[in-house]
Amino acid sequence: MDTATKTPWHLWVIGVVSLLWNSIGAADYIFSSLRSEAWFKMMQYPEAGIAYLDQFPAWAHGGWALGTLGAFLGSILLLARSRHAFAAFAISLLGIALTTVYEAGANMPPELAEVQPAWFPIVLWAIAILLFVYSWMMKKRGVLK
Structure with missing residues (x-):
C-alpha cells in the first residue's frame, strides 16, 4: 500500500506566490544593506529614508534579516516540501516582531510614507502569519517531510 502523501495543488500556488513576494523583501534587505545606489534609486528611497536605515541598531537590523x-x-x-519551512516561517515572524518593536519607537521620517505606506506592516504581518499557519497545517498533514 502506498502511504506517500500527495502534494496538493495549492502548495505549488502558495509556494510560488510566496517565493515571489518574499524575494522582494529579501532583495530589499540585501541591496539596502549593501547600500546599492541603483536599488535606492529604483525603490525611490529618499535621503531621509537611507539615513533612517543607517540608524538601525544591530538587533533591529538582525530582526530585519x-x-x-x-x-x-x-x-x-x-x-x-521540507518540514523545516515551518521553522523558517517562525524565525521570520520573530524577525518581523523585532523590527516592529524598533519601528514603533523609532522616529520614522515622513518621506518614507511614500516608500512604506502605513498599511504595509499590516499586510506584511497578515501574509507572514498565514504562511506560518499554512506551513504548520501542511506539516501536520504530512505533506512536508
Missing part, C-alpha cells in the same frame, strides 16, 4: 531572509528560505523549503 531574520524577517526577510527567513521568509524567503521558508518559501523555498515549502516548495521543497
